[in-house]
Amino acid sequence: MPQTNIAQRKYNEIRKRAFENFINIRLFHFFIQNPAIPEPNIDELIKLSIQKEMYDLYGRCHQMPSSLVVPHYPHIKIGELDKLYKNWYDKNTQHTSALEKVFQEQHFFSKEEFIKFYGADEIDRSCTYCKVLESEIEELAEHGWIRTKRHLTRGRTMELDRKDPFLPYTKDNVALCCYWCNNAKTDEFSINEFAGIGNAMTRIWIDRLRKIDKEKKMI
Ligand SMILES: [Zn+2]
Incomplete structure (x- = not known):
């Protein structure tokens, strides 16, 4: 069996980043539309279907000062979102396994797929x-x-x-x-x-x- 230590290490790194991103974009989507509901439940986040425009808007907000409002969503400032995220994470960090399951099954490489894509150590x-x-x-x-x-x-x-x-x-x-x-x-x-x-x-x-x-x- 060829060694795949490098691919496995990379997989773990990228998976962590990708999962954080998977949660954050869903929180963003939920909060800009429902800022008065500070605690979306996990099922609601899973059900959200995220379109390309939402990813673009999320990326754009990251580059804007926190005192500005979210473009097209004038009722909420970027800085308020940060507080909502923090509040959500404080309460839910221990309860993300259902989200993780959907992420892994429907949105991300399996470990085997990734190793095939990245290649064995000697490649x-x-x-x-x-x-x-x-x-x-x-x-x-x-x-x-x-x-x-x-x-x-x-x-x-x-x-x-x-x-x-x-x-x-x-x-x-x-x-x-x-x-x-x-x-x-x-x-x-x-x-x-x-x-x-x-x-x-x-x-x-x-x-x-x-x-x-x-x-x-x-x-
Ligand atoms: Zn290059």
Whole structure:
């Protein structure tokens, strides 16, 4: 059996983030429509069907000052939502298992699906955007061509990018992505906008790898 420790670690990380997001978007949806009901029950949250527009609105509110009202929902300020979330979490942190079950069964990768997607430990993964391989990153690092100090903790294996950063971590919305592209893309650029940046990064990696080849020939 191939080892899959890296994929399993990544799965646990992304699953935690995705589940938080799954709850938060539902609380957001509920509270902007029913701010007078401070405690939606879990079944009500499960039943909500979240559309793309709601994800976009949620993402937009995150970038706005808390004193402003939610766009299209003038009866509630962004700062009031924060209080409602906190209140809900204080009372419900211990009672989220029903939500978690639905999340896992209907909205997220199973562990097996994710491991298949990410690959076993020995797979040489590549970045969706700049195409660099993990083996090339290793080669660059060995020859002093990786400069970030963060490389001790990040960069050696492919990370997970949400293609549309406002939509959830689902099978269709996740891409393997190197640390550098992930850092550059942030939640600012769409896939199409980022294509040109990915291509420019490819040229830089190729150039650095060529320099290493030249150095090797001179020895
Ligand atoms: Zn990349």
